[in-house]
Amino acid sequence: GENVEQHPSTLSVQEGDSAVIKCTYSDSASNYFPWYKQELGKRPQLIIDIRSNVGEKKDQRIAVTLNKTAKHFSLHITETQPEDSAVYFCAAPVNTGFQKLVFGTGTRLLVSP
Amino acid sequence: DSGVTQTPKHLITATGQRVTLRCSPRSGDLSVYWYQQSLDQGLQFLIQYYNGEERAKGNILERFSAQQFPDLHSELNLSSLELGDSALYFCASSVGSGPHNEQFFGPGTRLTVL
Numbered sequence: 625g626e627n628v629e630q631h632p633s634t635l636s637v638q639e640g641d642s643a644v645i646k647c648t649y650s651d652s653a654s655n656y657f658p659w660y661k662q663e664l665g666k667r668p669q670l671i672i673d674i675r676s677n678v679g680e681k682k683d684q685r686i687a688v689t690l691n692k693t694a695k696h697f698s699l700h701i702t703e704t705q706p707e708d709s710a711v712y713f714c715a716a717p718v719n720t721g722f723q724k725l726v727f728g729t730g731t732r733l734l735v736s737p
Numbered sequence: 738d739s740g741v742t743q744t745p746k747h748l749i750t751a752t753g754q755r756v757t758l759r760c761s762p763r764s765g766d767l768s769v770y771w772y773q774q775s776l777d778q779g780l781q782f783l784i785q786y787y788n789g790e791e792r793a794k795g796n797i798l799e800r801f802s803a804q805q806f807p808d809l810h811s812e813l814n815l816s817s818l819e820l821g822d823s824a825l826y827f828c829a830s831s832v833g834s835g836p837h838n839e840q841f842f843g844p845g846t847r848l849t850v851l
Binding site for chain 2: 655656658666667668669670673675713717722723724725726727728729730
């Protein structure tokens with residue numbers, strides 16, 4: 625199928641806790657997995673991405689892990705801060721005769737002080 | 738600021754009408770993508786153009802059409818508007834045509850159909 629499944633749909637954590645968002649994809653040929661952050665009333669922005677030749681990538685407090693065998697990838701945010709509150713979207717390429725990027729349904733993360 | 742511009746910022750119109758949304762990509766980007774985001778919904782991919790030609794198609798209704806002009810700006814035309822078409826419409830651009838290129842999103846056009 626074309627779907628990219630994303631869980632959970634909402635996530636509430638206390639400041640300083642870790643947050644994990646998971647996505648699964650269906651196209652085994654997919655080789656690029658970006659994560660976008662959309663703050664309230666703003667545009668989505670790329671925060672991190674991973675390509676299929678690596679299993680993990682880190683950038684300060686955020687990291688993404690990829691399990692190609694299981695066809696899932698996850699976003700990890702450590703030491704969460706209130707400014708991390710936003711909607712996070714994962715995405716993966718899907719080939720339906722042409723390649724297109726399909727976005728997950730989004731996870732609303734709320735970090736409480 | 739991503740470098741992608743969209744006009745207008747807000748649009749209020751009535752059912753049955755037709756509107757045109759405009760997008761200018763970042764300098765140097767050849768791909769333009771259109772997305773629809775309804776209230777509390779995800780990003781629904783509509784269509785992609787690359788260097789003037791249609792590249793990929795998503796869940797775009799027949800009442801909707803788009804094009805990319807020689808100067809690479811793009812327009813999304815929505816006709817016979819229905820209440821359910823009310824949404825935030827984002828344009829994004831990227832350098833290349835493939836899905837592995839980072840997409841830079843514009844600020845969006847909020848369409849309200851009354």
